[in-house]
Amino acid sequence: MSTRTMEGETQPPSVPNSQGDHLRTDDKPRYDWVDITDEFMSSASELQMGELLHDTGFGLFEAMSAIEMMDPKMDAGMMCNQIQRKVLTFDLALESGAIKIKDLTIPELIGIMDTSLACLATWLEGHSLAQTVFTNLYLHNPYVIEDKCLKAFSILMLKLVDHIRDRVNRAGVFEEEDFQSMTYGFKMAADVTDTRATGMMKEVEDDLNRTLKMTRSKVGEERDAETEQEHERCNALFSRVKFFRLFFMTLLSFSKEKCEGIPQAQKLIGQLLELLPTIRDTICMGIQPDNKEVGKNDYPTILGFEPLVNQRLLPPTFPRYTVIRSREEALHHIEGLLYRLQIVTTVPELTTFHIIMEAFQEFSKSSPCVLSRSILQLTLLPLNKRVFGVHTMVDFLKDTIRNFIAPPVLSQKSALYNNAQAKQYVDAWFVQTVCPFTALVQITGHNRARQRDKWAHILEDLSALQEEADKVDACLHQILIKMEPNRQHIACLGNWVLYHTLQAMISYLLAGFELELYATYEYHYVYWYLYEMLFSWLINTLHRADNFLLENETMADSQQKGRSNKKNKKRKRIKTLNKEITLAQAGQQMFGGYYKAVMGFHLDGKMQQPEFQFDNEEVRYSHRFQPFTNVSTPPYIHYTQYKEMSDLKRYEPDATAINLYGASCKCFHQAKVLLESFHNPSDEVQAMIKVAKVNFVVMKILMGGHKQDSQDPPIFDFSIHPVYPTIKMV
DSSP states (O other): OOOOOOTTOOOOOEEEOTTSOEEESSOOOSOOOOOOHHHHHHHHTTSOTTOOOOBTTBOHHHHHHOOOTTOTTTOGGGGGGGSSSOOOOHHHHHHHTSSOSSSOOHHHHHHHHHHHHHHHHHHHTTOOSTTTGGGBGGGGOGGGOOOHHHHHHHHHHHHHHHHHHHHHHHHOOOOTTTOOOOOTTOOOOTTSOHHHHHHHHHHHHHHHHHHHHHHSOOTTOOOOHHHHHHHHHHHHHHHHHHHHHHHHHHHHHHTSGGGTTHHHHHHHHHHHHHHHHHHHHTGGGSOOOOOOOOOTTOOOOOTTBOTTTTGGGSOSOOOOOOOOOOHHHHHHHHHHHHHHHHHHTTGGGOOSHHHHHHHHHHHHTTOOOHHHHHHHHHHHSOTTOSBTTTBOHHHHHHHHHHHHTOOGGGOTTSGGGGOHHHHHHHHHHHHHHHHHHHHHHHHTTSOHHHHHHHHHHHHHHHHHHHHHHHHHHHHHHHHHHHHOTTOOOTTSHHHHHHHHHHHHHHHHHHHHHHTTOOOGGGHHHHHHIIIIIIHHHHHHHHHHHHHHHHHHHHHHHHHOTTOTTHHHHHHHHHHHHHHHHHHHHHHHHHHHHHHHHHHHHHHHTSSOOOOOSSOOHHHHHHHHTGGGGGOOSSOOOOHHHHHHHTOHHHHOTTOOHHHHHHHHHHHHHHHHHHHTTOSSOOHHHHHHHHHHHHHHHHHHHHHTTTTTTOOOOOEEEOSSOSSSOEEEOO
């Protein structure tokens, strides 16, 4: 029994009576109400329509967040009073015979397991435990269950939920809309070890396996339909018991130190995927909810489930109706999770920070669930904060910089490598790099919508780190030229940080397209910033790193002419940067094509600028690029500078829409040529090639005067690629 109180309410002492109810020991009134209706209406009448009264202690935020307690429309706890039936707890349901704890049939066990899996999948999608997993009454007190199978399953479910909650909390890459970790005081079978929980399920599995062997048909034996059906049901239950046991063991494997459980996880995932078809084909064998009319806040359930049993545990918030996924949808969700976990098992094979960032961003594009994102993060950086539990982050970043730009201070062939003062400068700087670069990895673990805000926040840290890198580079350069006059150390460390700063800035702007934040009349300055500024700086940064690599290889060749494999190593490094350079050039050409196309549409009158009474283009421009003001390199381009730099008349006095369409056509063609140079293009590159081909054709047609008299605006279709749209003319 729970009591809701108002602020300022006093609770007199109470004592339990013979029935266990609490009785008050005094006759004082519990509330001291004051009627303010007339005073309130009189004050409110002085406000004009649309006016709001703001107080220092109660503003708009508090007004919108206010909850009127005991109001069925506002208080989630009052939902139980809106249904006709009585909501039973586990003990009450057991006393009344609504549930049973022994002699459960196989269809009942199958139905309970399938529904529990559906509740688990719903919880992983961001709903609360109270409204999903713990609507299963058997999980409230599994120790009193006498059925061996159901008891083992209930305990394993509690251990599974507790382990998932621990993994997600430790990774810390979730938001409120992603995951609800509150347990509402439920016990998670902490007194049962993981080994014992899986052992109980293995015992049940062995019993079912023996039953399967006994009921299996022999060669030439004819059995009745009932025996055959019993064998199929037993096999369906056996598959589920084995599936849940292996699923729990898979998650435990990922939590082992130094990625030692990865090989076992790969094997277990393969076994789980083999069990899924059997489970999917036998969903119909489990008991199904009754087809009866229920209220809008209720839904039909099966034996052992009560949707509203925990409703009063929820805080007084707006009622939130949780739609439990169907059993088929839950299996689809778990199947996707298993395939994503398969990808996670390949992460320890990644060798550098750049490759890891690329793989993590590619993983994020599939919008994975919070559990797979968390396991991915903990696989790379477990609790000891060492990469894969083995390498320190500093050593890992040093190897990455060596492969990217080969700075002399990190090269054993350089005299600077063993210089004590240089080593002190570098070690101190690398300590500062750990935090922001760890944050870069964590950003890729958040959901796609939240990533955009986090890209904006990380720019300030990267900018500060870049300033420090430039100072360290300058000091190292002064030391180096005294020992090796022919070598330099200018912009080595700083160039590497600049590369990641530009990648973060580009990711921030591209996220706006994916989240559909930009209006079409904003495209021109977003495309311009990507084309003229960010990708241009990125290409120059990569070329500078490529030149440093070549210089380092040339120096190594001159020092060790007898090394047999020096050419292969040089070719491999240059090839790696050439790939990044080609991708950056293709991206620049794509956005150059869009920018010139949009400007052509403006000159053609096909894209009109809206006239806002309280807004203008400068305000929108400043808002879109505001995070870039925290970055010193590359410098932020203010709106007035943008207008001067993008003025068509400054560069092409006779600029026309036809000329711009032609320039756009050339850009898309060049992008297509660059992308087609890859021997084994990824799915994203193939999508970009397809978009470039379509846009090339559209621009070619527009050059010929097609739709010249039409004022219909173009359509930007993002169905092929979330960032690079195909342009369509209506």
